[in-house]
Amino acid sequence: MMRPGILMLAVLLVSAWITATGLYSTPEFPIAVMVGAICTVFGILILRISPHDPALFLLAQPSLFLSWGVSPFLTLVLEAVLAIALLSSLDLLHTANDLVFPAIFLILMAVVCLLLSGSTHVVFPLTLLIPAAGLAFLLILGLAYRAESRTGGGMP
Amino acid sequence: MEATRCTQGFLLAALAMLLCAWFFDSLPALFASVFLAGFLIFRACVFLRVARAASATVSLAREARPEWLRQGGIVTVVTTVHVEVPPGQTAILSDLPPAGAPVIQGLACSPEMAAGNHAVSLRYGISCLSSGNIQWRGLDLTIRDPFFSLTLLFRGEWFRTPVLRVDPVGRYQKREGLGIYGERDLERFTMLKGSGIRSFRDYVTGDDPRSIDWKLSAKHGKLFVREYIGTTGTHPLLVVDLPDSAVPCPSRLRDAVLGAALNVAREMSCGPQGCSLIVISGANLLEFMPDERSVQKIERALLQFHSPQRAVQCFRSLDPVAAEALRVRLAGSATPRSSMEKRLLEIYSRFIPEIRPLPFDIQCARALRRRSETALHVLTTGTGDISHLITLGMHARRMGVEARLGLPEAMASPALLRKLRGSGYSLVRVV
Numbered sequence: 001m002m003r004p005g006i007l008m009l010a011v012l013l014v015s016a017w018i019t020a021t022g023l024y025s026t027p028e029f030p031i032a033v034m035v036g037a038i039c040t041v042f043g044i045l046i047l048r049i050s051p052h053d054p055a056l057f058l059l060a061q062p063s064l065f066l067s068w069g070v071s072p073f074l075t076l077v078l079e080a081v082l083a084i085a086l087l088s089s090l091d092l093l094h095t096a097n098d099l100v101f102p103a104i105f106l107i108l109m110a111v112v113c114l115l116l117s118g119s120t121h122v123v124f125p126l127t128l129l130i131p132a133a134g135l136a137f138l139l140i141l142g143l144a145y146r147a148e149s150r151t152g153g154g155m156p
Numbered sequence: 157m158e159a160t161r162c163t164q165g166f167l168l169a170a171l172a173m174l175l176c177a178w179f180f181d182s183l184p185a186l187f188a189s190v191f192l193a194g195f196l197i198f199r200a201c202v203f204l205r206v207a208r209a210a211s212a213t214v215s216l217a218r219e220a221r222p223e224w225l226r227q228g229g230i231v232t233v234v235t236t237v238h239v240e241v242p243p244g245q246t247a248i249l250s251d252l253p254p255a256g257a258p259v260i261q262g263l264a265c266s267p268e269m270a271a272g273n274h275a276v277s278l279r280y281g282i283s284c285l286s287s288g289n290i291q292w293r294g295l296d297l298t299i300r301d302p303f304f305s306l307t308l309l310f311r312g313e314w315f316r317t318p319v320l321r322v323d324p325v326g327r328y329q330k331r332e333g334l335g336i337y338g339e340r341d342l343e344r345f346t347m348l349k350g351s352g353i354r355s356f357r358d359y360v361t362g363d364d365p366r367s368i369d370w371k372l373s374a375k376h377g378k379l380f381v382r383e384y385i386g387t388t389g390t391h392p393l394l395v396v397d398l399p400d401s402a403v404p405c406p407s408r409l410r411d412a413v414l415g416a417a418l419n420v421a422r423e424m425s426c427g428p429q430g431c432s433l434i435v436i437s438g439a440n441l442l443e444f445m446p447d448e449r450s451v452q453k454i455e456r457a458l459l460q461f462h463s464p465q466r467a468v469q470c471f472r473s474l475d476p477v478a479a480e481a482l483r484v485r486l487a488g489s490a491t492p493r494s495s496m497e498k499r500l501l502e503i504y505s506r507f508i509p510e511i512r513p514l515p516f517d518i519q520c521a522r523a524l525r526r527r528s529e530t531a532l533h534v535l536t537t538g539t540g541d542i543s544h545l546i547t548l549g550m551h552a553r554r555m556g557v558e559a560r561l562g563l564p565e566a567m568a569s570p571a572l573l574r575k576l577r578g579s580g581y582s583l584v585r586v587v
Contacts, residue, residue, distance in 0.1 A: 015196050029284065054162040054302065061188055068184030079191050090243040090302050091203075091271075105198040112190050122186050129190060131254050136197045141202040144157040144306070146570050151297075151308045 004089065005051030011085040012056050015061040015078040016040065020039045022070035035063050053089045057082055070119040080106050157204070163303045167194050168200065193555040196303065203304045206242045209462045210299055211308045213240040218251075219290065221316055224481045227287045227325040227411065230260065234368035235278040243271045251278050252293035254320065256286030286322035287411050289464070291316045316407045323455075326415020356380045391429050393523060393557075394421060395548065398437040398535035401463040412456060412564045417535050421454045433457060434523060439516035439544040444523065468516065471543040476551065483508060518545060520551045532559040534581070538567035542576070549580025560580055 016039040020032040039059055048053055067075045079156055087093045087102060112129075119125055173189035176182055218235045225231060229427070233253070241247045250265040261281030269276070284290065284479045294311040356372060359379035372380045396417045399405035424431035424446065435443040435457055440463060442459040483504040486497055524532065534550045536545060544563065554557035561576055565586040 054165065058165060058528075061169065061192075065184045065188055068187065072184075072187070075187065081189075083191075083195060086171060090244060092301070094161070094243045101198060101202045105194060109191055109194060113187060116183050116187050116190075119183060122181050125183075125186060126178070129186075133193060133197075138201045140157075140197065143201065147204050147208045147211070147306065147443075148308060150208070151214075151310045152312055 003051070005047045005053060005056065007085050007089045008053045008056040009047050010084075010115045011059045011082055012039055012043050015060050015067070015082060018074075018078070019067040019070065022074065023066065026069065028066055032066050035066060050095070053086055057086045072113050074112045076110055079109065084140055143144050157200070157304055157306045160300070160303055160305060163199075165198060166196055166303075170196070191456070199301075199303045203299075203301055203306070206245060206301075207306050207308065210240060210242050210245065210247065211297065213312075214238070214297060214308075214310060216310075216315055220320060223318055224321045224323075227283060227284060229284055229285060229322070231257070231282050231320060232261075233264075233280055233282060234279075235264075235295075237266075237276045237278070237295065238274070239269070239276070240273050241271045241299075242268050244301055246270055247274075248298045248300075249276055249278070249297070250279075250296040252296060253280075253282045254284070254286075254290040254292055255375045257282040257284045257290060257320075278367055283322060284322045286323045286407070287414075288459075290320045290322055291318075293350060302451060303360050321461075323418055324411035326412045326416035326417070326419055340459070349386070352385045353382050354385040355383045357383060382508060383507075391432070392424075392531040392533040392560075393432045393434065393526075394424065395434045395436060395532065395534040396458060397534060397545065398435065398442070398461055399463050399537045400438055400466045400540040402466065403540035405463060405537055405539045405563070405565075409564045409566060410463070413535050413537050413562075416562065417458055418455065420535075421458065421477070421532070422451055425449055425451050425454055432526075434515075435461065437461065437464040438541060438543065439468045439470040439514060440464065440466055441516065441519045444519075446523075446526065468514070469543075470514055470516060470547060471541045473514055473543070474511065475517075475547065476508060476513060477550075478555075479504060479508050479511065506548065514547075519546055524551055524555045524557050530557065532557050533561065534561040536561065538563035538565050538572060542572070545576065546579040549576070551580075553580035560585070562586065 013036075016036040020029065020036045023029045023032040030132075039062075040078050042059055046059070060078075061079060064075050068079055083089055083106070084093070084102065087098075092100075093099065116125055159535045163179050170189045170192035173185045173192065173338045177189060193305075207319065213340045215238045216235065218233065220231050220233045222229075222231065233251070235251045235459050237249050239247060239249065243399035247337070248271075250267055253259055253264060260283045262279050264278055264280045266278060267274045286425065294309060294315045297310065299306050299308065356369060357380065359368060359373075359381050363381045367381045367384075369380050401411055421431050421433060430447040430449040431445070431454055431528070432447055433443070433445045433454060434441065442461055445454065445457055448454055483501065489497075532548070534545065534548060536542075549559050549561070559581045560583040561581045563572075563583050568584075568586045573584050
């Protein structure tokens with residue numbers, strides 16, 4: 001059994017340094033190296049003090065932010081790898097069924113990535129995404145209500 | 157559904173990214189924000205699906221001993237819950253004891269359970285402070301994953317069994333004499349012999365040999381017999397007056413009265429003539445059980461009505477006997493009558509023959525006319541209208557039946573006691 005946090009730290013370091021390598025010979029390269037170094041130091045600190053996978057996932061976000069400069073597709077791939085690693089390290093991926101929802105989610109994110117990569121400003125995507133987020137929020141409320149109201153249990 | 161600290165961190169990061177995207181017109185920041193928010197939405201959907209699946213596996217078996225007890229008694233509970241916790245989740249079970257029955261021994265909730273099949277046994281003790289038929293409130297199952305937690309409330313009938321029957325506790329104060337029958341020794345001969353010795357006399361042929369005092373006989377050389385003192389007692393008719401549903405009555409008053417009634421009725425049911433019981437609520441007869449010996453039937457009669465609705469109120473009714481007495485007094489008055497008195501006399505003379513007694517009056521008269529009833533014990537909460545108590549007391553006085561009344565201490569105001577004492581009750585005390 002792998003020690004908690006090791007997998008996430010490995011993915012974090014890989015994503016941070018892949019981004020830095022990808023940005024070689026661009027003006028963002030020094031920033032990417034600094035972000036990579038910060039990710040490395042803080043990642044190791046988090047692992048030593050209190051292994052917390054979601055914290056390592058959030059720590060990787062700045063380097064993914066920079067990876068958009070290399071390619072939006074790279075950002076998508078790195079986010080996908082990080083998300084799968086997070087779910088795996090949190091013991092939330094067990095059966096083939098558990099992979100269906102992440103697959104749907106990643107396909108949806110790929111579509112979003114495709115749409116965003118073709119945009120020049122955030123105004124238009126934002127006007128679409130904010131109502132979509134509201135609808136998603138309502139969907140979750142409805143599902144939560146359904147789960148709470150139908151609690152018959154396994155009794156006859 | 158609640159968000160954990162981890163989810164709150166994700167939301168904060170998504171919001172920060174969104175602001176960054178808005179202010180700096182940054183597409184990568186917008187993508188990161190959408191990815192984080194989307195990740196949470198996806199996790200929420202998966203979590204709710206898993207929680208529903210887990211809730212469908214919950215089954216419960218609850219055992220409580222004893223199921224029938226007195227108020228304040230302790231019940232030992234063993235609740236066995238079968239639940240399948242999905243992978244990646246943890247769960248906590250909480251059994252919810254009845255309202256007014258705090259847990260005094262053990263714990264009614266389980267430790268955190270990891271994924272897998274579990275059969276959890278919760279052993280605890282509750283103290284039943286409220287009375288009546290009380291049920292469990294159900295079961296709570298809290299499911300957690302690293303992002304969300306959800307408490308599922310199981311409130312179906314299956315999760316609320318068994319029903320505890322808690323009898324109210326009340327103390328019936330003994331009156332003069334012994335026990336509920338008020339047995340007293342008399343310095344005269346009666347059919348019933350007492351335990352004390354009144355005198356000795358010479359033996360006469362036909363005397364019961366068991367009454368010969370052998371010690372005295374041996375001392376004086378001839379047979380002496382003991383003469384026992386007489387004993388007397390009454391066989392009371394127990395009347396329990398339940399509170400009106402339309403008048404607010406604290407449960408402790410009702411419990412005190414019902415507890416006292418149960419106490420005395422149980423004692424009476426073991427007696428030679430059983431228990432004669434009338435359950436009323438105002439001028440409404442709910443149950444009449446003459447000479448009943450079954451404790452179960454008596455308890456059912458007392459506990460089946462909580463606070464009944466009083467269909468009949470008698471505070472505006474005029475007792476025909478009292479009206480006739482007033483009419484006779486007016487008619488026989490030697491002093492010149494005023495116009496109002498003349499008018500009143502005329503009205504009384506016309507409608508008194510038409511007055512029909514209330515059904516409650518007839519019921520009281522018939523119940524008290526039974527030969528075996530020589531005393532009346534009334535237990536009441538003393539709330540709301542008391543006209544029916546006055547009617548009952550007056551009937552008892554007319555029939556020469558000794559009437560006593562008990563009411564909770566909180567209601568025993570001097571004015572009420574005075575009023576009740578003046579309406580036929582020889583003794584008014586608190587229970």
